[in-house]
Amino acid sequence: MSTRSEEFEELRPLLFSIAYRILGSVSEAEDAVQETWLRFSVSPTRPTSVKAFLSAVVTRISINVLRSARVRREEYVGPWFPEPLLTDPYQDPARSAELADSVSMAALLLLERLSPLERAVFVLREVFGFDFPEVASAVGRSEAACRQLAVRARRHMATGRPRFEADRRERQRLAERFFDAFRDGDLDGLRELLAADVHLVADGGGKTPQWGTGIIGADNVTRLFAALVPPFARIGGVVEPHEVNGQPGAIFRDRDGKVVNTWALDILDGRVQTIRTVINPDKLGHMGPVADAWAVLREANEARRPTD
Structure with missing residues (x-):
């Protein structure tokens, strides 16, 4: 027994x-x-x-x-x-x-x-x-x-039942293209994968940089990517594709491997409809050491200045 x-x-x-x-x-x-x-x-x-x-x-x-x-x-x-x-x-x-x-x-x-x-x-x-x-x-x-x-x-x-791309393999393929474009700094490639009314929203819990109630629209989200993607790469940031809550997503890490945030993508009709990012450090500790998001942002801003 x-x-x-x-x-x-x-x-x-x-x-x-x-x-x-x-x-x-x-x-x-x-x-x-x-x-x-x-x-x-x-x-x-x-x-x-x-x-x-x-x-x-x-x-x-x-x-x-x-x-x-x-x-x-x-x-x-x-x-x-x-x-x-x-x-x-x-x-x-x-x-x-x-x-x-x-x-x-x-x-x-x-x-x-x-x-x-x-x-x-x-x-x-x-x-x-x-x-x-x-x-x-x-x-x-x-x-x-x-x-x-x-x-x-x-x-x-x-x-309000969420709708996702029925083919999970198609979801994964599109997510791979999305994060490849992010790592490569390919803003045009990112833009073409976004739904026209894409919504990017962050959970910072008042403890990290965040964007109010979110950013809506492909053009606005692409402008944010333009401000974030190149400096994040220059400071040694790493984008690690990973399933998050059963959906395509990624873990973002600083150069030391500490967790900055996670992204989870809702994908439908061949486009990214929603990007939900969790930055609140209280919600990331179960994944390992957590980065100081404010310090990462300051370093990224410093890295961006020479090209402004």
């Missing part, structure tokens, strides 16, 4: 993936998973279904954390984005499409509109395919109540 530790470790990827989708935070999801283990390790009885028990515990912990987190997010400075997720540890070939799209920045921002209970029910039922008795047990509500919560959640999500 497996030990409790072995059973828990086998389910850890699922537990983290549930918690992350409810919370939108890597660090808070990891804390929720750890708290779940602590409760499981001291439980006096062995549950009939370990998966159902642990999923219920991590869901209830996540709901409680989310309720307090929503107050903080209402006071957040500037646009709020989830903490970037580079790799979703839970894989299920039968639900790969639901899993990938549900972890995108666009989908997680839609989930922010739901109440904590609606969000938990939607994640368990629509993303992970739990049946309603399991969902009801996890959130501590009746099956009838959970069905109503699911209907409301689906309705809210459907009104």
